Amino acid sequence: MLKIGVLGGGNGAFITAADLALRGFNVNICETPRFERNIALAKEKGKIKLEVRGNLPIKSGFAKINKITTDIKEAVKDRDIIFVVVPAFAQKIFAEWGAEIFSPEQIIVLEPGNFGGSLEFAEILKKKCVNKKLPIFVEFECMIYSGFKNDSGSVWVSGYKKNLKVATYPGEFINEIFPKLISIYPDLEKASNVLETGLSNTNATLHAPILALNSGWVEHKDKNFLFYWEGCSPAVARVAEKIDLERLLIGKELGINLISTKDIIIKWYEYQGAKGNTLYEVLSKNPAYEWDYAPKTFQHRFFLEDVPYGMIPMENLGKILKVKTPLITAIIEIASRLTNQDLRSEGRDLRSLGLQDVCKEKLLERVRIGV
Amino acid sequence: MLKIGVLGGGNGAFITAADLALRGFNVNICETPRFERNIALAKEKGKIKLEVRGNLPIKSGFAKINKITTDIKEAVKDRDIIFVVVPAFAQKIFAEWGAEIFSPEQIIVLEPGNFGGSLEFAEILKKKCVNKKLPIFVEFECMIYSGFKNDSGSVWVSGYKKNLKVATYPGEFINEIFPKLISIYPDLEKASNVLETGLSNTNATLHAPILALNSGWVEHKDKNFLFYWEGCSPAVARVAEKIDLERLLIGKELGINLISTKDIIIKWYEYQGAKGNTLYEVLSKNPAYEWDYAPKTFQHRFFLEDVPYGMIPMENLGKILKVKTPLITAIIEIASRLTNQDLRSEGRDLRSLGLQDVCKEKLLERVRIGV
Incomplete structure (x- = not known):
């Protein structure tokens, strides 16, 4: 089973980490030290409480998280896929923070991409790590869950999107990457490129x-x-x-x-x-x-x-x-x-x-x- | 005392007619036959009930109106000043309806003018009555009262604007006309032209x-x-x-x-x-x-x-x-x-x-x- 890193400390990041952990994935979650309060309670308990409202294909429960940390090296090390689940204005911050830590073999998923998220992310990595091969990026057209965080230890979720579209950047790698993505979210669909997911x-x-x-x-x-x-x-x-x-x-x-x-x-x-x-x-x-x-x-x-x-x-x-x-x-x-x-x-x-x-x-x- | 005609059958026309009649002016009010229902009750009773809310320089009461009619000839005849108190989109209708009835000696007040009301009014009269001298127009920058009509026989008013600006069209007649206007509304102020009132x-x-x-x-x-x-x-x-x-x-x-x-x-x-x-x-x-x-x-x-x-x-x-x-x-x-x-x-x-x-x-x- 793929090892997952989640970057972010808001609604989306917490729901992603909790749902994937409850479904058996090994999950790390990492917030920036500046916003450590966002993960304080979860870090103390080592888990996140997920409450599902409505008839969704996911389960409520207490999700045990492998690592809850503000150390990006520790969070990203040995992960196959890294979900960056932050608002678009924070993508840049995480790109710069992780630039020298991400490896070219890792897949970086921007959830959502917003328009041009992967282009910006790639540019930042390229500038910081000249001559290094870039990872392949994935953009989700939107966040897969809809829900809110109550405190730093618990979240609820009331929507889960089926048939959500995803694209890779560069676009030509979609067929190579897609099987890994649907091993995590089986309902995903392919988009033609990141212009389609962005728009x-x-x-x-x-x-x-x-x-x-x-x-x-x-x-x-x-x-x-x-x-x-x-x-x-x-x-x-x-x-x-x-x-x-x-x-x-x-x-x-x-x-x-x-x-x-x-x-x-x-x-x-x-x-x-x-x-x-x-x-x-x-x-x-x-x-x-x-x-x-x-x-x-x-x-x-x-x-x-x-x-x-x-x-x-x-x-x-x-x-x-x-x-x-x-x-x-x-x-x-x-x-x-x-x-x-x-x-x-x-x-x-x-x-x-x-x-x-x-x-x-x-x-x-x-x-x-x-x- | 000036004889007043009021054209219109909405909030503003009713409050204007009622206030001026209660202050001793001889007032006619005229609505189009199509909207006769707007004046039906007042016509039956021969008066309008005006209720003042708040500390305004006007009085509540039952205002006796000289004529309440859908006959524009009857309403406009022998009037010194005609107040057209209708929304801007209805000004054109009243201009066309009255074009051959208004006399050059009458003053036509658009309350409010909105942008270009008097220019449009003058154009319509000019086209319909070639070679006839045009009346002088007056634009109020806004309606002087703020209030609402309850039914076709009664209105309430909660605002009365002091220092409201007025202009004539053509603008050069302002000093000639202004004394007549302040004999009706003593708080009015002069604007430089109808662009100022319109804007x-x-x-x-x-x-x-x-x-x-x-x-x-x-x-x-x-x-x-x-x-x-x-x-x-x-x-x-x-x-x-x-x-x-x-x-x-x-x-x-x-x-x-x-x-x-x-x-x-x-x-x-x-x-x-x-x-x-x-x-x-x-x-x-x-x-x-x-x-x-x-x-x-x-x-x-x-x-x-x-x-x-x-x-x-x-x-x-x-x-x-x-x-x-x-x-x-x-x-x-x-x-x-x-x-x-x-x-x-x-x-x-x-x-x-x-x-x-x-x-x-x-x-x-x-x-x-x-x-």
Whole structure:
């Protein structure tokens, strides 16, 4: 059985480590020393409590973790696959931290990749370790679980995505790597390349517009609301659908056959009961979202991650491909003001990936054969 | 004492008619036959019930109206001043309806003007009555009252704006007309021209962003909220402030010294208790807004009037004057999707006023001397 390393200390990292450990894998988990508090309780107990809500193909339990540590050398040593389960803005930090420690034989999985995550990761490793062969990267189109962390020793999970797409970077290694991936997650599907996984990121099409269009409610000191079930009203869903159309057109121009966010959600969660003919119908009653309350602040990854690492690359690509993206631009402008940050200057636009002047053909070649 | 005609049958027209009649003016009110139901009860009783909430310089009472009618000839005959108190999208209807009935000696007051209301009104009269001298028009920067209609026989009012600005069209007649206006509303102030009143429209800077950024809440079937007191959270107000900055820059480029929306609200409502250092502070506790619940639909004048007759002219002017308006554009895009209408193709952009190719100097000349 493959040996697994999980980097990160948030919701996703904890659920990943706990689920895989409960399924019999040998798992290490590693957080940066700066955020040691994120793993303090689990480290003390040597285990993570996982609570499953709903009818998921995973089990609740106390998961025994091999190593819970802030020492990346110890965490990464002898691991076959390393899952980097952190928000996009933290991928860079882990890439730099692990650059000289990862070995070329290890597989590095970015879960999710967000747009261009593996390209950025590879660039950092290349710069830090000149002449060293790079590992192969994998991008998940989204995080496979949906859930939250209660404290540093326990998590709950209410959604588990089936048929999630994955791609390798460089893309030509997918057939070589895929069997290992499905030995861990049997429901995964192959995507054509990391542009497909990057552009299939439903976080980017959903989180920012739903949050922006519920701003007064988000800041109300006494009133909470369910993010999808209440926040995604019919008209809010129409805005998200229009953003989704802009995304689909970008994919079409790149020759990538993307499917709609509505159909992605059904594909992932149909077995949990997701259904409907419109995005509104699907989101507002999806059992996987029953527990998802809206954040009470705009300083949250729904803006700070999903705009700079999702919507801004889409806006950039739109310009290169001459696809108009008026609603994507509108949400970027509004989110920048709601957060009081210039989100365009942060994060990962094509310029930061060295792709600002690239044409469609070069871009497709780059994701196929790598740097 | 001046004889007054009021055209319209909504909140504003009823409050205007009732207040002026209670203050001793002889008042007619006229609604179109199509919307006769708007005046049915008042017509039967011959009066309107006005209820004042809060400490306003106007009185509650049963206001006896001279004529309540759907016959515009009867309503307009022998009137010195005609107040057109309708949403911007209805101004055109009343202009065409009354074109051959208004006399050049009458003053036609658009309350509010919205951007370009008097220019459009004048164009319609000119086309319908070639060779006839045009009346002088007056634009109010906003409606002087804030309140709502309960049924077709009664209204309540919770805000009365002091120091409201007015301009004439053509602009050069302001000193001639102003004494008549302040014989009705003593607190009015002079604006330099109808560009100043049009661009001082706080409805355009506030209504659409606050509504858009509370969309999920608006559509929630059980949950209402106070539009300004709850819907205008600190971050929502920041978005409105940025829109306001774009508006102020347009004014600056035109050589018009606009003041901020925050300062306008304080100027109008300070005597009622409005105060604060930020737009959020001013709006979220303004006593004049204590009763203002948010609409439960997007098919509402906050979008259907304030976007096409407020934000779109601002976006147009921005292009002519090379002032960037990213947030105005963002709200137009989102409102178009929330209403499922192409709001740019409706209403009153500069093209529909024959001003698409106009330069700054021509525009200023036009509002000074008229068509």
